[in-house]
Amino acid sequence: MAFIECRNLTRTYTRGTNAITPLDDLDLDIEEGMFLSLMGPSGSGKTTLLNLIAGIDRPTSGSLTIDGHNIANSSKSELAAWRSEYIGYIFQLYNLVPVLTAYENVELPLLLHGLTRKERHRKVSAALDLVGIADRHDHYPRQLSGGQEQRVAIARAIVTDPRIIVADEPTGDLDKSSARAILDLMQSINRDLGRTLIMVTHDPHAAEWAQKTLHLEKGRLVEQDVPQSTTAGAT
Amino acid sequence: MISLRYIPLILKQLYRRPARSGLTLLGVATAMFLYYAVQAMHEGVQAATEANAEDTTLVVYRENRYCPFTSRLPEDYGRRIANLPGVESVIPMQIVVNNCRASLDVVTFRGVPPEDFQSGMMKDLSITEGSLSDWKRRGDGALVGNRLAERRGLKIGDRINLGGITVTVAAIITSPHPQDQNVAYTHLEFIQRSAGNADGVVTQFNVKIQDPGELDAVAASIDDLFREAQQPTTTWSEKAFTARAASDLVEIVGFARLVGWGALVAVFALVANAIILSVQERVKEHAVLQTLGFHNGLLAKLIVAEGVFVSLAGGVLGLAASAAVLSLGTYSFSVEGLSVNLEAGAVTVVAGLLTSCVIGVLAGLFPAWQASRQEIAACFRAV
Numbered sequence: 001m002a003f004i005e006c007r008n009l010t011r012t013y014t015r016g017t018n019a020i021t022p023l024d025d026l027d028l029d030i031e032e033g034m035f036l037s038l039m040g041p042s043g044s045g046k047t048t049l050l051n052l053i054a055g056i057d058r059p060t061s062g063s064l065t066i067d068g069h070n071i072a073n074s075s076k077s078e079l080a081a082w083r084s085e086y087i088g089y090i091f092q093l094y095n096l097v098p099v100l101t102a103y104e105n106v107e108l109p110l111l112l113h114g115l116t117r118k119e120r121h122r123k124v125s126a127a128l129d130l131v132g133i134a135d136r137h138d139h140y141p142r143q144l145s146g147g148q149e150q151r152v153a154i155a156r157a158i159v160t161d162p163r164i165i166v167a168d169e170p171t172g173d174l175d176k177s178s179a180r181a182i183l184d185l186m187q188s189i190n191r192d193l194g195r196t197l198i199m200v201t202h203d204p205h206a207a208e209w210a211q212k213t214l215h216l217e218k219g220r221l222v223e224q225d226v227p228q229s230t231t232a233g234a235t
Numbered sequence: 236m237i238s239l240r241y242i243p244l245i246l247k248q249l250y251r252r253p254a255r256s257g258l259t260l261l262g263v264a265t266a267m268f269l270y271y272a273v274q275a276m277h278e279g280v281q282a283a284t285e286a287n288a289e290d291t292t293l294v295v296y297r298e299n300r301y302c303p304f305t306s307r308l309p310e311d312y313g314r315r316i317a318n319l320p321g322v323e324s325v326i327p328m329q330i331v332v333n334n335c336r337a338s339l340d341v342v343t344f345r346g347v348p349p350e351d352f353q354s355g356m357m358k359d360l361s362i363t364e365g366s367l368s369d370w371k372r373r374g375d376g377a378l379v380g381n382r383l384a385e386r387r388g389l390k391i392g393d394r395i396n397l398g399g400i401t402v403t404v405a406a407i408i409t410s411p412h413p414q415d416q417n418v419a420y421t422h423l424e425f426i427q428r429s430a431g432n433a434d435g436v437v438t439q440f441n442v443k444i445q446d447p448g449e450l451d452a453v454a455a456s457i458d459d460l461f462r463e464a465q466q467p468t469t470t471w472s473e474k475a476f477t478a479r480a481a482s483d484l485v486e487i488v489g490f491a492r493l494v495g496w497g498a499l500v501a502v503f504a505l506v507a508n509a510i511i512l513s514v515q516e517r518v519k520e521h522a523v524l525q526t527l528g529f530h531n532g533l534l535a536k537l538i539v540a541e542g543v544f545v546s547l548a549g550g551v552l553g554l555a556a557s558a559a560v561l562s563l564g565t566y567s568f569s570v571e572g573l574s575v576n577l578e579a580g581a582v583t584v585v586a587g588l589l590t591s592c593v594i595g596v597l598a599g600l601f602p603a604w605q606a607s608r609q610e611i612a613a614c615f616r617a618v
Contacts, residue, residue: 051611051612051615054526056522056525056526056611056612056615076530077531077532080525081528083526083527083528085528091523095519097520097523099250100244104247108524111244117240
């Protein structure tokens with residue numbers, strides 16, 4: 001059984017009187033430790049699939065089994081607890097809390113884990129070190145560049161040591177060199193920490209950092225690419 | 236309850252809009268200031284007028300007269316009252332007030348015979364400065380109540396002119412009875428002469444009885460004694476007498492309490508509005524917190540806690556300010572020569588703090604419920 005297993009996964013929601021089905025009867029297996037990118041035109045269902053895997057949305061029908069648990073049947077509070085353990089989420093626009101410093105933003109998910117202040121400090125410092133932003137720990141988001149904000153967001157996503165990291169267009173708002181640095185960082189997290197990484201992107205160059213790329217269209221899987229070399233993008 | 240580790244997050248969220256949070260806090264503080272002041276008035280009226288089973292003092296007044304200027308009774312009534320069964324002591328008293336206006340600083344003179352005063356009234360009083368012998372020796376001496384002395388900054392030996400009557404402070408007294416805390420006791424003869432009244436005429440008699448259970452019976456026997464006299468009397472218990480005189484005040488205080496409750500409702504609306512605005516501008520941020528694993532209940536608690544913090548902080552500020560102002564001012568209302576202190580106890584402070592908390596909780600409930608019902612993915616789609 002795959003680490004992440006989608007069977008007949010469908011998500012429909014209504015907007016006004018229209019029913020929209022961004023994800024339609026999708027079957028997909030993802031192995032643990034993989035760096036996967038999801039591509040496709042707007043409305044193809046990439047972000048919907050990412051949100052379902054991250055447990056922040058629930059399928060209308062079908063099953064979504066992660067590490068042996070069908071999260072489609074979980075209650076809201078069960079999903080919240082599951083997310084805090086399994087998921088690190090990286091957003092396109094970073095979504096840091098503006099009134100908190102970089103350190104406090106990274107500390108946020110740890111507040112849910114019943115750790116002592118000292119334990120939290122150790123984990124936050126390690127995460128900030130890993131993403132190379134430790135010297136900006138007391139800066140507020142408004143005092144950081146886009147690339148630095150995204151590094152803080154990545155630190156926040158990895159600080160609880162989750163099994164899965166999902167990223168929704170993490171380089172979509174960054175210049176080329178910052179985007180490259182962020183993709184390098186994500187690749188090293190996948191490679192060195194062995195975490196499963198699923199990234200939504202519009203950018204074919206960004207997708208080259210992944211081990212595998214899935215193309216979606218109208219809520220269905222249409223193509224799978226495996227790059228010649230998973231480090232191609234970095235060269 | 237919410238874990239202490241979330242407190243910095245809550246405080247930082249409140250500091251996000253310092254002007255809005257500050258104004259909300261100021262609004263709560265103002266309302267709680269008003270709440271405490273109104274409660275102080277209410278408690279003052281209660282303390283002055285609520286009878287209890289231990290009351291043993293009767294006040295004999297001229298029938299159908301309702302103010303000290305028109306109640307005139309022959310001083311020798313005292314001797315006849317003293318002979319009635321159940322009566323322990325009788326003190327003739329001339330009441331003069333320094334002005335007729337509504338004021339928080341009316342001074343009431345009570346002229347009493349020094350020997351009668353010592354035997355009949357001293358057991359409820361204690362002298363904190365000066366001496367009773369000085370007062371007895373000086374014809375113009377005054378025993379000044381502690382609240383009056385504090386309000387006017389009076390010291391032993393000070394000569395003060397109040398409403399045309401000049402007295403010398405001989406001693407400062409304290410008493411559990413509000414009526415003794417705001418008056419200046421003088422010699423009866425002195426006040427009769429100073430106020431231009433005829434000798435042998437007094438405003439009222441204060442009668443101590445032996446058995447509290449006989450209060451009504453002794454009052455009736457006093458009024459029966461003078462029913463056919465040229466100056467008939469009406470006798471009340473001291474608290475009932477004060478309640479009658481303060482009945483207008485009771486109505487005003489009742490209305491003021493309505494205003495106080497109205498202020499609390501306004502504060503509820505103010506805090507609720509501030510929290511709702513705060514939550515509305517953080518829809519996406521709450522979705523991010525939920526994505527990190529904050530469950531709906533925790534999110535709701537954090538929002539309610541914001542309401543409680545701002546409301547409680549305002550409550551502490553307002554109650555402290557109000558208690559300080561009333562304590563330093565030692566204010567009291569005066570009605571027909573009777574005093575109602577503006578003071579409230581610790582119970583009112585605790586009730587005020589609890590009220591602040593409850594307002595904070597209620598104000599935060601609706602926005603907390605709204606925020607906790609949001610679908611995370613829908614929030615990201617909508618923003």
